[in-house]
Amino acid sequence: MLGPTDRQVDPVAAEETLLIGDVPERTWRAFQESRAVGKNAPPSLHIKHWQRSRRLGARPEGRRVDDALVRGEEFKLRSEHVQVLQSLGAAALDQAAARVSAHDFLLLMADADGLVVRASGGGAFRDEARRVRLMEGADWSEASRGTNAIGTAAAEMRPTIVLGRGHFGRSYHQLACYAAPVIDPHGRLVGVLDATSYKDRAHGEVGQAVFAAAQVLTELLRLEAFASAGGSVLRVLARAMERSTEPTLLVEAPGRVSRLNAAARVALGGEPAGGGTGPLLGMGWRGLIEEALDPTPGGRPIERGLATGMRLRAEPVLDATGMPLAVCCRLEVPVRSRAVRAAPEDAFGRVFAEDQKLLDAIEWARMVAQSELPVMLLADTGSGKELFARAIHQASERASEPFVAVNCGAIAPSLLESELFGHAPGAFTGADPRGREGLLHAASGGTLFLDEVAEMPVPMQAALLRVLDSGAYRRVGDRVEQHCDVRLICATCRDLDAAVKAGTFRQDLFYRLRGASVRLPALRERHDLPALARHLVRARAVRAGWAKPPSFAPGTAEALGRHDWPGNVRELLSVLDVMLLSARARGGTRLEERDLPPELMKRRSEHPAAHGALRTAEQEALERALEQHAGNVSAAARQLGVARSTVYRLAKRFGIPLGKTR
Numbered sequence: 001m002l003g004p005t006d007r008q009v010d011p012v013a014a015e016e017t018l019l020i021g022d023v024p025e026r027t028w029r030a031f032q033e034s035r036a037v038g039k040n041a042p043p044s045l046h047i048k049h050w051q052r053s054r055r056l057g058a059r060p061e062g063r064r065v066d067d068a069l070v071r072g073e074e075f076k077l078r079s080e081h082v083q084v085l086q087s088l089g090a091a092a093l094d095q096a097a098a099r100v101s102a103h104d105f106l107l108l109m110a111d112a113d114g115l116v117v118r119a120s121g122g123g124a125f126r127d128e129a130r131r132v133r134l135m136e137g138a139d140w141s142e143a144s145r146g147t148n149a150i151g152t153a154a155a156e157m158r159p160t161i162v163l164g165r166g167h168f169g170r171s172y173h174q175l176a177c178y179a180a181p182v183i184d185p186h187g188r189l190v191g192v193l194d195a196t197s198y199k200d201r202a203h204g205e206v207g208q209a210v211f212a213a214a215q216v217l218t219e220l221l222r223l224e225a226f227a228s229a230g231g232s233v234l235r236v237l238a239r240a241m242e243r244s245t246e247p248t249l250l251v252e253a254p255g256r257v258s259r260l261n262a263a264a265r266v267a268l269g270g271e272p273a274g275g276g277t278g279p280l281l282g283m284g285w286r287g288l289i290e291e292a293l294d295p296t297p298g299g300r301p302i303e304r305g306l307a308t309g310m311r312l313r314a315e316p317v318l319d320a321t322g323m324p325l326a327v328c329c330r331l332e333v334p335v336r337s338r339a340v341r342a343a344p345e346d347a348f349g350r351v352f353a354e355d356q357k358l359l360d361a362i363e364w365a366r367m368v369a370q371s372e373l374p375v376m377l378l379a380d381t382g383s384g385k386e387l388f389a390r391a392i393h394q395a396s397e398r399a400s401e402p403f404v405a406v407n408c409g410a411i412a413p414s415l416l417e418s419e420l421f422g423h424a425p426g427a428f429t430g431a432d433p434r435g436r437e438g439l440l441h442a443a444s445g446g447t448l449f450l451d452e453v454a455e456m457p458v459p460m461q462a463a464l465l466r467v468l469d470s471g472a473y474r475r476v477g478d479r480v481e482q483h484c485d486v487r488l489i490c491a492t493c494r495d496l497d498a499a500v501k502a503g504t505f506r507q508d509l510f511y512r513l514r515g516a517s518v519r520l521p522a523l524r525e526r527h528d529l530p531a532l533a534r535h536l537v538r539a540r541a542v543r544a545g546w547a548k549p550p551s552f553a554p555g556t557a558e559a560l561g562r563h564d565w566p567g568n569v570r571e572l573l574s575v576l577d578v579m580l581l582s583a584r585a586r587g588g589t590r591l592e593e594r595d596l597p598p599e600l601m602k603r604r605s606e607h608p609a610a611h612g613a614l615r616t617a618e619q620e621a622l623e624r625a626l627e628q629h630a631g632n633v634s635a636a637a638r639q640l641g642v643a644r645s646t647v648y649r650l651a652k653r654f655g656i657p658l659g660k661t662r
Contacts, residue, residue: 016545017211018156020049020147021587022164022199028173032060046166049147052155053168058146062132062169069137070115079117082109082191085182086118088220089213096193096213097121100206105178105197106134107210112189114141114151125197132171134196145169149177150194157181157189159211163587164199176202178585180214185225185325187254187285193217204582205598222252225319247310247331251277253324255285266402266442267333268306280305281312281329288327292316299332307331347395351387352535354528357521368516369395374468376513377491379520382570385451385491388520393447398487401446404439409452417460418476427477440473440484447487454494454505461506464488468512523565523572525649530557532569536576537591544580553592563600575600619654622647626656633658 027042031050042050070078086093086109097107101121106129109118116138122129129135142151146168153160159180165173179194193214195206247264251257255277260268268280278284282304283291291300292314299313310331317326348366353359368375369392377385386405393403411419418427422438440448450456456464467473471483490513499505523529534557541549565571575597582595622636629635637644651658 017159017161017207017581017584018152018545019584019587020046020152020160020162020166022166025165028165028170046147049152050168053142053146056143056146058143058168060146060168060170062145062167062171067133069133069135070139071137075115075117075137078111078113078115082111082117084224085109085191085217085221088224089217092213092216092220093118093120093193096195096209099209100195100197103197103203103206104201105195105206108134108150108194108196110140110150110154110192110194112154112191113139114144114154114192115139116150117191122197125201128198129196132175140194142168145172148172149179149196150192153179153181153192153194154189157183159207159214161207161585163202174199176200178207178210180211182214182217182221184218185222185253185319186323190221191217202586204578204585204595207581207585208578225325247333249280249329249331250326251285251288251329252326253285255288258326262404262406262439262442264331266404266446267310267331278305281307288314288329289316289324292324292327302331309334347393347399348391351384351391352528352532354531355521355526358526358528361518361520365392365518366395368392368518370397371516372487373516374488374490374513376496376517377489377520378496378517379491379493380522380568381493382568383493383520383522384569385520386449388518389447389449389451389489389491392489393449393487396447396487398446402443403447403449404443405449405451406439407451409455413457416456417463420460421463421473421475423476424478427475435475435478438475440467440486441482443486444484445486447489449489449491451491452493453490454492454496454499458504458506461509465506465509465512468509523568527652529561529572533557533560533572533576536573537580540573540576541580544577544584546580546584548589550580550583550588551590553590556591556593559593619650619656622650622654623656626651626658631658 023042023046027046031042031047041047093107093109097120100107101123104123104125106122106125107120108116110116116134116136119129119134119136134140139145140148140150142148142155145151147162148167148169149160149162152162160178162175162177162179164176167173167175167177175196176199177194177196179192181189182191182193184190193210195210197206247267248261249257249264250259257275257277257280276284277288281288281302291312293316299311302308302310302312310333313330313332315328315330316324317328319325347369348362351358351362353362365375365388375389375392377388379385379388389405390403393399406419408416418436418438420438420440422436422441423432425433425435427435450464463473467484467486468488471485472481473484474481496505496510496514500507500510523532526532530552534552537552538549560572560575567574578597579591579595583589583591588595625636625639626633629639633644633647637647648658650656
């Protein structure tokens with residue numbers, strides 16, 4: 001086969017990495033001798049892939065009788081179909097080659113049928129690579145070599161790791177291989193990126209480099225296709241996503257929901273982008289394409305999924321060759337069919353808390369949720385403010401109505417007013433000639449969550465205060481006053497007292513909001529970090545496709561507490577994802593300190609003597625300040641020039657009982 005394969009990737013399953021780990025020699029031999037029973041039986045995953053290799057005619061030794069390389073005109077013709085990847089992604093490929101070479105891995109690019117068309121890097125592994133035919137012109141399909149990262153990633157259409165005797169062929173039992181498919185905008189396999197070396201060189205960073213580079217190449221192909229489609233595509237997308245007041249989704253091939261407008265997020269209960277269309281619309285990519293190309297007007301009713309009861313109108317977005325790149329899906333919501341979503345038994349059930357400060361905040365928030373008071377969440381970035389805001393909404397009487405979230409810091413000040421309040425027809429250059437309702441209208445009857453509210457321009461703060469007082473507002477460029485019934489939850493990581501003094505936040509709005517404020521502790525202040533890490537690992541492991549979530553090696557979860565976590569829970573989630581990838585890459589069943597991201601390990605290991613001296617100096621300064629002020633935390637904090645929370649955190653770290661000093 002030449003060019004992209006017709007196989008298409010599942011937009012959800014593609015995110016799961018396939019790990020075919022090392023097994024004992026006797027286990028591999030038992031299968032090859034057809035004695036895969038009893039205590040030597042391979043894992044079912046290995047049996048599945050090895051049996052497929054056997055059916056395809058792969059040899060147990062790994063080498064074919066005729067192991068000739070593809071050369072000359074045939075090689076040139078087949079490599080041309082991957083040339084676009086090498087041209088578009090030259091920088092990404094060079095960077096990946098440098099990263100994997102640092103671990104003595106060879107970076108390989110293969111076409112959709114497993115033919116290696118490019119090899120670079122390798123370090124100390126280069127000579128061995130040629131011996132096992134990891135070179136340009138070699139066929140590494142499953143039919144030729146059996147289970148291996150290149151051939152299996154092509155067959156499975158997902159990132160794949162094969163370690164040691166996870167390979168079908170004996171010749172490759174000393175190898176560790178990481179591979180990921182590169183997918184074109186129509187969901188077809190274009191090629192496979194792979195890194196291979198000795199199995200004792202296996203390292204999680206190699207897998208990260210390969211998987212990230214493959215994603216970059218896939219995204220470059222997507223951008224190239226949209227760019228070549230011309231201005232009509234951009235006009236369709238702008239009309240459908242930016243200006244439409246109807247719930248609208250953009251679904252890209254081969255069925256991934258890449259974007260939802262504000263009305264769609266409300267209509268579908270806050271469902272995020274990134275997943276497949278099945279759970280939302282009850283149909284896959286082919287069904288959407290058929291609907292989009294159907295000349296019959298009026299659309300069709302949706303009978304399954306979250307959009308059940310709505311009517312779908314689909315419009316195709318075609319590339320330069322006339323192939324569908326995406327489908328704009330507009331949903332018509334019947335006035336009387338809004339689904340009533342009952343509040344869960346415990347609205348705060350998704351907020352993990354074993355820390356007393358956070359438990360106290362939850363109890364206070366439960367009480368506040370039953371009122372109509374506006375709420376102010378005070379928390380550092382990455383602490384889970386939106387999750388907490390959703391819990392307050394679900395615990396309120398408005399749980400069955402919309403929850404609309406907007407980050408005030410992520411929208412340009414010039415656009416924020418029209419996004420929030422909407423605009424009249426032709427209110428400004430580029431405005432929708434039909435006018436547009438804003439997020440206040442979308443949240444009517446429910447809750448509007450304004451994150452980073454301190455970034456809101458001062459004139460808009462005055463309009464927001466008027467909404468709080470009377471429910472009245474005007475769209476941009478409109479003389480007609482409108483009214484809304486909205487519960488407001490705001491959040492900020494800024495010091496609002498300082499912002500009021502600096503004149504960047506209105507004092508009257510500050511007083512209106514702070515009555516029902518909820519303060520969430522930063523991750524570094526929480527006492528339940530190890531328990532939280534274990535809880536998150538269980539959830540992330542299931543999402544990453546682990547059959548059984550891994551445990552932490554002794555002391556590893558506690559070691560996470562030695563980091564200050566400036567990015568809070570968001571940073572912790574990123575670190576845990578890296579640790580899971582690293583553990584899976586080396587075939588481990590538990591997370592160890594060596595699985596920490598390299599930059600975190602580096603910060604922990606840099607200048608240990610200097611860190612020890614700094615720790616001693618901090619401890620002595622804190623003890624002196626507490627002694628001088630008879631244990632008064634506020635006075636000690638003022639003397640040291642830090643916040644009271646910092647004094648509490650340092651006292652806990654150094655084991656200094658507050659109220660007593662040495």
